[in-house]
Amino acid sequence: DNDEIRATISREGAIPPMVTFVKAATDAQNQWAVYALGALSLNNEANRAVIAQEGAISPLVSLVRSGTSAQKQWAAYTLGNLAYNDDNRVKITLEGAIAPLVTLLQSGTEAQKQWSAYALGNLSCENDAIRQAMELDDVIFPLVELVRTGSDPQKQEAAYTLGNLAASNDSNRDEIGREGAIAPLIKLLGSGNDDQKHWAAYALACIAQNNEANRAKMVDEGVINPLMTLVLAGTNEQKTQAVRVLGNIASVIDEDSKFVFPSDQVITSLMRFLRTGTNAHKANAAVALRKLASSNDDNCGVMIRNGAIPLLEMLAKTGTDDSQKLSGFAALEKLRSGFGSDFTSARNLLYRVAVGS
Structure with a gap:
């Protein structure tokens, strides 16, 4: 996990042969080439662009769809890293990645579920067209289950992805609320690790926006106290998102609303x-x-x-x-x-x- 080493490896010309291995090689060579591309694309925007330009996206999507178990896992991880790039998000989606990623989310191994949630989260970041391309019934329920019963990394990635799906999309907010995401997110807000608290608060802020039913559920489920804890003593990222949640819950959506924000408290x-x-x-x-x-x-x-x-x-x-x-x-x-x-x-x-x- 060293940014300087990644840059050096790329300058030495490692990416094109790695992509060649991904396209056509034995399963073992292919698996480790995919893993290497994932590592090279972590925190390195230039490498993400080069990997995509060399034609890696299509074979990576094919591996998510029909590779070995290890190939699927690392291909999902690598696509997730590549999806930090706006152009790559579109390319990955056009190559048909969403459906096989959702399949991994639903029925993959524990690692496959984690990295498919990660990839879907980055694909849906700030891209409403991609959010709308995801079948809500297929995506949201398994994400909610990961927040509720998954491993620590799965909970974090699922909370992040739910937040991205809820951002700027009223239908997604409705569906996420109906699928029961609010209670486990609030639990994560109170008892998760720092990253989980941050992304749970982010998800709740997005879910609460312009949605009266979700705001009322949050208050009923006891969101105020853990939010106050984060506002006053959380990390900077947690404070920012906790204040967003409070503001979104308190905002007047409908003057005739019966919802009462606990302002005095x-x-x-x-x-x-x-x-x-x-x-x-x-x-x-x-x-x-x-x-x-x-x-x-x-x-x-x-x-x-x-x-x-x-x-x-x-x-x-x-x-x-x-x-x-x-x-x-x-x-x-x-x-x-x-x-x-x-x-x-x-x-x-x-x-x-x-x-x-």
């Missing part, structure tokens, strides 16, 4: 950390408050009643670093834009109460 917790948390807690709480303030006016009202204005002003003026100050200022701007003249009146009324509490 969330905002009160954030306010507590804004008052007495660590420097990092204060900055992260301010970011979350800004996102919630952007979602709807009711959230702004809850923040003002809980004394957010003077606390955010203090953070913007006296924060210990630029991140804190900018976070406080951005949250204030959202409250100010939402309430206009009421902002000044509320600030004056609540300042001493909030600071003294």
Whole structure:
């Protein structure tokens, strides 16, 4: 796993003969050539482009469809690495990779399931045409099963892929919610490893977007507490996605909706950390408050009643670093834009109460 070595091997001209082995060789030679191309395409965009230009994609898809067990596994892995490239995604899809990858996802070995989920996740990344090309009934259920009962790597890849399928696609969000993905994703959010928590939060953020039924399920399944834990103490990637989830759950989709976002619970917790948390807690709480303030006016009202204005002003003026100050200022701007003249009146009324509490 060394980027410099990959680049050196490529410069020495290793890729064309490796692709030749993939096209026509004994099973053993073929298997290790596929494995080598997978390793060379990891974290190396130039190698991905060269491998595709040398004509590797079509034989790799054929191996996923009809190779030996090991060939299928490593071909799926290599296609997943190649699919980080936008042009390669299209080529892989046009070569018919989706159907055999889905077959591996459904009935392959444990390793085949992991790498087919990985490949399908990268194929569906930021490409709605490819998302729509996947048969939802065939793809989503086995992914949900991997999140629920798979190995740690399988859970991570399945969560990532579900998030990509849900991004910018209302039908996929509906189907993912109906297939029962929300509860196991929330469980992963609370008890998974760091990568699993990150991708579970990402998936939930995508699934919640513009989908009232999914938002209500998330709240009913107890998503708020693990989200708050990530917002305040997660990795940077986890915090970003957790704030996205909170914002998407809180956003008003339908003015006549009966769904009630637990604003008081969330905002009160954030306010507590804004008052007495660590420097990092204060900055992260301010970011979350800004996102919630952007979602709807009711959230702004809850923040003002809980004394957010003077606390955010203090953070913007006296924060210990630029991140804190900018976070406080951005949250204030959202409250100010939402309430206009009421902002000044509320600030004056609540300042001493909030600071003294």
